[in-house]
Amino acid sequence: FSGFALTSGSCRFADYFVICGLDTESGLEPDELSALCQYIEATKFRDGARGKLNFEQSPLRRTFKSKVLAHYPDNVEWNPFDQDAVGMLCMPKGLSFRTQVDSREPQFHSFIITREDGSRTYGFALTFFEEVTSKQICSAMQTLYHMHNAEQYDILHTPTSPQGPEDQRHQHTQPRPRFNSYDISRDTLYVSKCICLITPMAFPQACKKVLQQLHQAVTSPQPPPLPLESYIYNILYEVPQPPSGRSLKFSGVYGPVVCQRPSTSELPLFDFAISEMINLLGVENVLQLFTCALLEMQILLYSQHYQRLMTVAESITALMFPFQWQHVYVPILPASLLHFLDAPVPYLMGLHSNGQDDRTKLELPQEVQTHHTLVSFYLFIYLELPQFPNKLEFIQEISEVLMSFGVAPEGNIHSSDSQAKYCAFRSVDMVSDKRNGNLASPLNSFLLRENETIARLQALVKRTGVNADTDRCSCNKDVRFQCDEEELKMHQLNIQVREVFANRFTQMFADYEVFVIQPSQDKESWFTNRDQMQNFDKASFLSDQPEPYLPFLSRFLETQMFASFIDSKILCHDDEEKEHTLRVFDSRVDKIRMLNVRTPTLRTSMYQKCTNIEEAEKAIEMRVSKIDHTALHPHLLDMKIGQGRYEQGFFPRLQSDVLSTGPTSNKWTKRSAPAQWRRRDRQKQHAEHLYLDNDQREKYIQEARNLGTTIRQPKLSNLSPSVIAQTNWKFVEGLLKECRNKTKRMLVEKMGREAVELGHGEVSITGVEENTLIASLCDLLERIWSHGLQVKQGKSALWSHLLHYQENKEKNATGLGPPGFIHDTERRKSDGGGSAMPPLKVSLIQDMRHIQNISEIKTDVGKARAWVRLSMEKKLLSRHLKQLLSDHELTKKLYKRYAFLRCDDEKEQFLYHLLSFNAVDYFCFTNVFTTIMIPYHVVVVPSKKLGGSMFTANPWVCVSGELAETGVLQVPRNTLEITFECQNLGKLTTVQMGHDNTGLYAKWLVECVMVRNEITGHTYKFPCGRWLGKGVDDGSLERILVGELMTPSTENEERMCRTPPMQQSPGMMRRFVTISPNKLNTGQIQEGVGEAINGIVKHFHKPEKERGSLTLLLCGEYGLVWALEQVFQHGFKSPRLFKNVFIWDFLEKAQVYFESAEQREVTPDENWQTRVRHFCRFMRAINNTSRNIGKDGKFQMLVCLGARDHLLHHWIALLADCPITAQMYEDTALIKDRSLVNSLIRVLQTLQEFNITLEASLVKGVGI
Secondary structure (H helix, E strand, C coil): CCCCCCCCCCCECCCEEEEEECCCCCCCCECHHHHHHHHHHHHHCCCCCCHHHHHCCCHHHCCECCEEEEEECCCCCCCCCCHHHHHHHHCCCCECEEECCCCCCCEEEEEEEECCCCCEEEEEEEEEEEECCCHHHHHHHHHHHHHHHHHHHHHHCCCCCCCCHHHHHHHHHCCCHHHCCCCCCCCCEEEEEEEEEEECCCCHHHHHHHHHHHHHHHHCCCCCCCCHHHHHHHHHHHCECCCCCCEEEEECCCCEEEEECCCCCCCCCCCCCHHHHHHHHCHHHHHHHHHHHHCCCCEEEEECCHHHHHHHHHHHHHHCCCCCCCCEEECCCCHHHHHHHHCCCCEEEEEECCCCCCCCCCCCCHHHHCCEEEEEHHHCCCCCCCCCCCHHHHHHHHHHHHHHCCCCCCCCCCCHHHHHCEEEEECCCCCCCCCCCCCCCHHHHHHHHHCHHHHHHHHHHHHHCCCHHHHHHHHCCCCCCCCCHHHHHHHHHHHHHHHHHHHHHHHHCCCHHHHECCCCCCHHHHHHCHHHCCCECHHHHHHCCCHHHHHHHHHHCCCHHHHHHHHHHHHCCCHHHCCHHHHHHHHHHHHHHHHCCCCCCCCCCCCCCCCCHHHHHHHHHHHHHCCCEECCCCCCCCCCCCCCCCCCCCCCCCCHHHHCCCCCCCCCHHHHHHHHHHHHHHHHHHHHHHCCCHHHHHHHHHHHCCCCCCCCCCCCCCCCHHHHHHHHHHHHHHHHHHHHHHHHHHHHHHHCHHHHHCCCCCHHHCCCCHHHHHHHHHHHHHHHHHCCECCCCCCCHHHHHHHHHHHHHHHHHHHCCCCCCCCCCCECCCCCCHHHCCCCECCHHHHHHHHHCCCCCCCHHHHHHHHHHHHHHCCCHHHHHHHHHCCHHHHHHHECCCCHHHCHHHHHHHHHHHHHHHHCCCCCCCCCCCCCEEEEEEEEEECCCCCHHHCCCCEEEEEEECCCECCCEECCCCCCEEEEEEECCCCEEEEEEEECCCCCCCCEEEEEEEEEECCCCCEEEEEEEEEECCCCCCCCCEEEEECEECCCCCCHHHCCCCCCCCCCCCCCHHHHHHHCCCCCCHHHHHHHHHHHHHHHHHHHHCCHHHCCCHHHHHHCCCCHHHHHHHHHHCCECCCCCCCCCCHHHHHHHHHHHHHHHHHHCCCCCHHHHHHHHHHHHHHHHHHCCCCCCHHHHHHHHHHHHHHHCCCHHHHHHHHHCCHHHHHHECCCCHHHCHHHHHHHHHHHHHHHHCCCCCCHHHCCCCCC
């Protein structure tokens, strides 16, 4: 490399060197657009108390147009020079002026130019101040000041303020004396100038050094060793980009500059300091911002420093690896382009703030202002943001890395200049407490208190006194690094944090490949129809994910960045074609799978920490300890005498003739050939290492990790038969053992706490996600089915076996009646409903058809998983698989002799283990595929005693489940059954039924309603046992029935053991009810209430996953409504023989009494009045409902609403003291017994701590 001139384009380190600043010939031109924005800003406040703003812009604060004064070379063909963009981004706010009293520190910033084809060029700019020597400019500034002062004088001289302009100005500008004047005789005027490098790759650290050394050469008293042209020529034409995986050293004016580039197997190049972003925002906020970016929201960064905007934007997008931001990306938005903020698309933009003004006054166009809520960066509280998966463990892992470098995870919030960082998001509710002021932050400590992990880590650091910096240096004492320590530390911290982020995605998407939908047509037609095509089986992928991940993942899978990632996967068929990010990501995923042999994926709920940090860090250390390439040193150029001299303190116009073209002679090309050849050779070698064929890779990995625990399928091709038998037997035994452990673990999980109490396994097992357990069972089945396959077809071995089976059966079935019901048409016996609802036929093929009809599931792996879930829910998994394997011919055709599925004993044991799943109820199909269409069958069973044959009205039903409800469905009167299809209702909870009261005989006694899910076969029974009709029973035309899932009892030999499903224990009540169906004594009634309440309390103490139906506990058999009915029926006087009096009649009379008492204002007690008002309001609302629910239905509604609003105990107290009670109840009635009523009130009060949510069907039509 030393001594080889770079003639070919794209491998040069820099394409252009640019100088921007004041063009003395065209003089001072106001920057119209920037000025306009400031004008809008000022007029907004003109009329209010902040009217002083619009004349605050003294001439020194105004913006003037900057120009590109020179750029070298004029043009390069691979990167045409874009004068407007470069000028705008080098000095985004135009020129600024200062006087000798202002600070004039040079400022470095980087920027990015995105071309129309999406490719990017980077710019690195150093802005410094130079004295203005032009007399015209100085006098123009003086004139502007005279005008400005006169204007101010006019504005301030109003009758109300008779102060002189001097006092007034002094008063208003006190906070900023620096900017108050310019006097040509006293002050020196300075103006900003900028030097900039435009490069094809981002090396901010190297570019910063180069520019700082160039600036130093101009300002230092001693001239540099060579003319400036020599150094700039060198960087433009003689310094190459470092090749991938190598480091490069070249010379600046005063010292060497080192840059290095990752190899093709490492994370892509990234050279900005992530620690700076952490210091500004803190880990928590970085993660919030990261989540917003992943979900493609509109993000606006806000800071006084251009470089910070760039650092945060680049860091956030770099951490997204392997995904890429696909939308508008303008980390530095020039003032003239503010209207971009109106774009109705996702964007990531950075906006510069003035810094010295009140920070709430963000300069945005008027109409944009309405959309943005700005919040100080450590305060944004995002209400709708789904949580990033494993957020706490993730924060802890990042914090550990940061602390090992001595960086505080909470960020350096107290630094005064981090004040001006903002993040804004459009159209989202936010909370901003202390808009300004640099929170010495109760909040900050609150955040830390809340985040225990960080607090724990801080304590740990204090305790161990670790300051990792010292440790870091000591272990590398003997190695000499070529770059300075700070820079090395930055690289190490960057790579560690990036590896931790990349590892999250590798773990989350470890098995993404099997869900990619490969297109059936060629590339051309795929491109044309891209918009209509589905490229990822989202439903199946999500069905495998732990539930807490779903809110985030379901939104993330819909983003453009995810779609583009999958598209790029579809477009490249072999490793050669893959783009860099995808290749690196895929190789990591493969590594995870190899390591985690329980795969295709990771199924532990354990948080998997990043393991390849050291490896990545070593690669960097290797590169900087031994430099691979050194570029040519700067040298004297062929310049005329007198050229290259300059005046100290001024950056000169350079000699364009020398810099406009690179070296013409190719005398070095011969020398460069071996270097290029060597480089290519290394790359080839590297590629060979990357693309080993599977056997070699297998061998490598086998040697590298010969872990005793891993069960990996051995390569059987080149071993002796006895060794084959031995290894294979071990593998089969391993699979079986794994199956045994999985089934036990899943049962323990499902039976929940009770199982742990009975000693089945450790507490730590429970709480694992049911979804992930079932997904890991599917993984195990896939591995069993792919063991010993003759030929692998498709991504799922299980599904391809099922398809072969289906094909065979359908061929044989042509003569045998309806397809799908062959060989396996035995029906299940069911213990409920008798002939009212014959059970579904057991049919493996039918279950496959159900899955094939679900349009949401698009891949073979997805179909196999859905089929396993359905079979588990139907308790048929073992039976179906047994049947699938009973076709011995097919198994022989598909599998080699040593395959697991052909080892009879093991296969039997395996099926026997799976049989144990029948002991518990799974809803792993219904709960996961929530959007699919499902057919339901409804049968209304009228009472046998009084047949409904004379019934003339038209009945209807409405079925509700945990996920949705159907709306009113008319039921034909003659058959009383219907089948309908609707979106998955989830577990069924209630059926509302009724009739339209038409015809001569509109009275109907209904025993129960049966509803069956035609896919899962779940049958629910909704008992009724009451009349529907006017003038009979309680006059109700509709009733709300609460149902329960019926448990089918299958053949005995199919059942190992039968643990009852998880329902509340059948309490004492049932015993009493059988003894004395009508008359319960007060003790039994109290016990009934206690048990009903107890059921509800237990319900809320269970983890959410294990809770049953609350509706059942309120309105079901022996629920709260029933228990309170017993309370009110005890000792109720029945006036005449034939007239029924209902509890509702008593409540209505009480209501009348209370309303009249309220008008008479009998009781002054305010508490009593409030309770009465509540009671009467609820009574009125229920009586006014348009539904014909009858008196008992109304009572049920009142109890449910009272329970929801925690009012029941107040109402009992009211009614016990009410004179109506004395009239309508015997003296022995429970409601008249003071002590019993008090204990009843105490029991009902226990419901107050629970938040009871009622199902919509229970309170339909009541607007309270």
